[in-house]
Amino acid sequence: MATDLIEERPWERREAFLHLNPAGVLPVLVDATGLAIPGAALICEYLDETYGDALGEQRLLPRDPRARVETRRLIEWFGIKFHAEVGEYLITEKILKRFVPVGEGGSSPDTVAIRAAKSNVRYHLRYVGYLARRRNWLAGDRLSYADFIAAAHLSVIDYLGDVPWEEDSAAKEWYARLKSRPSFRPLLAETMRGTPPSASYADLDF
Amino acid sequence: MATDLIEERPWERREAFLHLNPAGVLPVLVDATGLAIPGAALICEYLDETYGDALGEQRLLPRDPRARVETRRLIEWFGIKFHAEVGEYLITEKILKRFVPVGEGGSSPDTVAIRAAKSNVRYHLRYVGYLARRRNWLAGDRLSYADFIAAAHLSVIDYLGDVPWEEDSAAKEWYARLKSRPSFRPLLAETMRGTPPSASYADLDF
Known part of the structure; x- marks a missing residue:
């Protein structure tokens, strides 16, 4: 499509x-x-x-209602919890504040919020690693929307260079597998005006 | 069940x-x-x-995928947005802080947060009224999970006496219809130790 x-x-x-x-x-x-x-x-x-x-x-939401619970749980985990604890802080402080000048209601980056997000991302990365060590993909044996939602949220933080991949080899290996998929490539080619991606962002062998 | x-x-x-x-x-x-x-x-x-x-x-999530979008949109509206803008503030400040004493990491209620929530609830109430004036139930012609999720979130705030029902007659009429349903009654009978409900909380003719 x-x-x-x-x-x-x-x-x-x-x-x-x-x-x-x-x-x-x-x-x-x-x-x-x-x-x-x-x-x-x-x-x-x-x-x-x-x-x-x-x-x-290849369906991305499993057919079995019980397996759907786990897929949806992880979609919520990243879409709500990761976003609230990591993404929202870093996106607001490092990206959005560039678009809203201080004189027009904006403010300068809040270093406390940035520090909190950088601390929180380590715990989420460990959770990804925990799941990836026990399962083929995050929600179970098969690739699902949970993997794409998790990777999408992590990739924004990775663009900013704030995912400490070296802290969890299983999480890194899972992300490398996703990154290598043809469907993921176009995303990695996108850039944001004024904010270049981190050196390893689009690197498949990061 | x-x-x-x-x-x-x-x-x-x-x-x-x-x-x-x-x-x-x-x-x-x-x-x-x-x-x-x-x-x-x-x-x-x-x-x-x-x-x-x-x-x-009587199915509470419509069968049609297009109608499901609207039901799920409102489930998210109340579950995420209303909660973040109203419920979380009031529940934290007025209820949870009672359970965590100041000496054990708790703090006294934040009147700024309470004021923000009380202002935000008015806008959400107008949105409920807007929907209720155009439709039989919030997500469409039929009662759906959207109504129950919205009512559940509103009822917590109503328990605290912080829903200004008099500001929107359509929202009030919609809530009165839900409140009168037999399935809703047991909820209205529940109380929280140390925090009595507002005078009109369980009143079907509020």
């Missing part, structure tokens, strides 16, 4: 964007009929419901 | 509880086989997958 990516600056609170997602957060998928599906977790569910059956063994 | 309620104090971080839900948050449903389903959103999905089909028209 081909997807066009559209840049949205949610902090500008464009009315047309808020119409797509009143919560005002990204990502939002707009399907061919114009239906807006807001948020990564809902997008996973919707893609599974509309395309999952046809994927057979 | 009969359910036994077990009190858990998540801030005590009991090891057996963290084993059920490593994220350490409530609610957690443990099914008859011992499977732990953590979080209200995952519980809704699991109940729908295991019992939904048999409910026919």
Whole structure:
């Protein structure tokens, strides 16, 4: 399925964007009929419901309700908990504050928040390693949305150079496997104006 | 389906509880086989997958994938956004701080946080009213998990007496309809030690 990516600056609170997602957060998928599906977790569910059956063994949300619990638990873990404890701090302090000048309601980076996030990411990395040592993929034997959501959240932090991969070899090996997948490559080629990626960000052999 | 309620104090971080839900948050449903389903959103999905089909028209997550998007969007709205902007502040400041004495790492209630939450709840109440004026129930024509999740989050704030129902008649009418349902009654009879409910909390004609 081909997807066009559209840049949205949610902090500008464009009315047309808020119409797509009143919560005002990204990502939002707009399907061919114009239906807006807001948020990564809902997008996973919707893609599974509309395309999952046809994927057979490659389905990214398992068919078994019990296995779905574990996949969804990890989708929430990264989408909510990791985001709140790591991503939100670092994205706000290191990226968003560049877009909102101090004179226009912005403020300078909060070093306490950055320090907290850098401490928290170590615990999340250990948890990824814990799961990766016990299972083939994060939620079980098969690759699932949990892996992609986790990798997406970690990749933002990795872009900033703040994931201490050397602290957990199993987590690093899991991420290297994901990074090598053809579907992941285009993401690694994207860059953000004004903020170059860390040296190892797109390196498959980091 | 009969359910036994077990009190858990998540801030005590009991090891057996963290084993059920490593994220350490409530609610957690443990099914008859011992499977732990953590979080209200995952519980809704699991109940729908295991019992939904048999409910026919009374199913609480619609069968149509497009309608599911709206139901899930509102489950997230209240479970994540309302909680972050209203519930978490008021529950932390007015309830949890009673359980953790100042001498043991606790602190006295933060009046700034309480004021922010009381301001935010007004905007959420208007949003409930906006939806309730356009639809029979929050997510559409039929009662859904969105109504129960919204009502659950609002009822905690209502217990504390902090929902200004008089500001939105459509929101109030929607909540009165839910409150009158037999399934809602047992919840309204529960009280918390040391914190009596607001005068109108259990009143069906508030």
